[in-house]
Amino acid sequence: MEFLGDVAAWFTDPANWTGRDAIPLRTAEHVMLSGISLLVGVLIALPLGVFIGHTGRWAGLVVAVTNAGRAVPSVGVLGIAYSLTLPFIAAAGLRGIGTLPTLIALTALAIPPIVVNAYIGVRDVERDTTEAARGMGMRDWQVLRRVELPLALPVILAGIRTASVQVIATATLGAIISAGGLGQYIVVGFAVRDFPMMFAGSLLVVALALTSEALFALAQRAAVSPGLRRASTRLGDTVAGLGL
Amino acid sequence: MTDEAPFFRTDWVFDNLDMLALRTAEHVVLTLIGVGVGVLIAFPLTLLIHRRRRLIGQVIGIAGILYAIPSLALFGLLIPVTGIGLVTAEIALVSYTLLILIRNGLAGLDGIAPEVLETATGMGYTRAQRLWRVELPLALPVIIAGIRIATVTTIGLVAVTALIGQGGLGFVIIQLGIRRDFDTAILVGVGLSILLAVIADRGLVLLERALTPWARAQTEGT
Numbered sequence: 001m002e003f004l005g006d007v008a009a010w011f012t013d014p015a016n017w018t019g020r021d022a023i024p025l026r027t028a029e030h031v032m033l034s035g036i037s038l039l040v041g042v043l044i045a046l047p048l049g050v051f052i053g054h055t056g057r058w059a060g061l062v063v064a065v066t067n068a069g070r071a072v073p074s075v076g077v078l079g080i081a082y083s084l085t086l087p088f089i090a091a092a093g094l095r096g097i098g099t100l101p102t103l104i105a106l107t108a109l110a111i112p113p114i115v116v117n118a119y120i121g122v123r124d125v126e127r128d129t130t131e132a133a134r135g136m137g138m139r140d141w142q143v144l145r146r147v148e149l150p151l152a153l154p155v156i157l158a159g160i161r162t163a164s165v166q167v168i169a170t171a172t173l174g175a176i177i178s179a180g181g182l183g184q185y186i187v188v189g190f191a192v193r194d195f196p197m198m199f200a201g202s203l204l205v206v207a208l209a210l211t212s213e214a215l216f217a218l219a220q221r222a223a224v225s226p227g228l229r230r231a232s233t234r235l236g237d238t239v240a241g242l243g244l
Numbered sequence: 245m246t247d248e249a250p251f252f253r254t255d256w257v258f259d260n261l262d263m264l265a266l267r268t269a270e271h272v273v274l275t276l277i278g279v280g281v282g283v284l285i286a287f288p289l290t291l292l293i294h295r296r297r298r299l300i301g302q303v304i305g306i307a308g309i310l311y312a313i314p315s316l317a318l319f320g321l322l323i324p325v326t327g328i329g330l331v332t333a334e335i336a337l338v339s340y341t342l343l344i345l346i347r348n349g350l351a352g353l354d355g356i357a358p359e360v361l362e363t364a365t366g367m368g369y370t371r372a373q374r375l376w377r378v379e380l381p382l383a384l385p386v387i388i389a390g391i392r393i394a395t396v397t398t399i400g401l402v403a404v405t406a407l408i409g410q411g412g413l414g415f416v417i418i419q420l421g422i423r424r425d426f427d428t429a430i431l432v433g434v435g436l437s438i439l440l441a442v443i444a445d446r447g448l449v450l451l452e453r454a455l456t457p458w459a460r461a462q463t464e465g466t
Binding site: 003068070071072073074075076078079080082083086165168169170172173175176177183186187189190195198199201202203205206209210212213 | 308309311312313314315316317318319320321323324393396397399400401402403404406407408413414417418421422423425427430431433434437438441442445
């Protein structure tokens, strides 16, 4: 098919491997945007979720906020972050650079699924198990660190995985506000009707998203405590994409 | 640009009420098609893997891969085949509902106590009768929970289809708002989209209550 030949030609064109639009550079931008946001999201959301799961406090509020958050379109989060940062970006002479609002939007989108899964993961550790740990003389933080967290880890990772799907997808949309990343090929390719470039950019995004999925799937498998591995394989699979 | 204009321009909203109503209606139609076709595809697939358990991994796996593909990339892959327009937008929207719908449908059917099924069989129900009169009614709350999540998610995703000439309120957010640095349009589009999601969610809760009068006590918490 001629079109696929054009796509292949795009990949082998040296012009797409150097300069501002180089494939490795755009890929690195995408990974950085997603990675930084996910990391900041984890740093904020994980302690919060674990605290809620461990103490049972604020649970209703957090679940309500997360459910409400699902109703906000991700491109709307991007738009609001863009509109809020626009005055500062203009003042700093950085007009047209959408990196900061994209990072803010991606972080905001990463937080809810991580909080909810950390909360559910810690909450659902059997009471018998935590009581046995206390009976063995463990202190509260020891119960948390040595019993609750290891048992909750697969569910926590499932939350980070859900967040990462959304972060990588919305990082692609960041191209609308010139945030860089692989979405740039798609948005620009569509705008100038360069469909081979648009298609090639889409392939790169899909490859990145599925690589991330595969890595999380491996991490989730490795995270299950060896003693529980056989028993909880099914649980891990079920929880893997709660869609939260 | 917005530098000297007030942050929120109420006058713009009142001048554009007709346009906003039209875009909201378009948003509703795009969502209904997406979720409707999604249910039509997910329902038989769910029944199939409920019976043939070996297929669960494959079907959920494929739905999971579709779910993980960013919408913009899916558009980019589809446009050379299906063109720029409604069909491409809906293929993407439907793809994202499948994982949610199939997983909830299966969880609903799997959650029925074996004693109930044995009783139905013992009373002489055929497999088809048991499915329609016992299993589906009992699984309905979980199935509708899936439709609620799928609907709310789709309402959020419709906005992105503005990039390929559809979009409903996404047109207001992206084309009138983000692309013209116009805060009012962004906020109005996002606000109306959230409102739609809340109304749809509450509506489905009411539908579930109407369809499952026997389960009222148990569904209070969902």
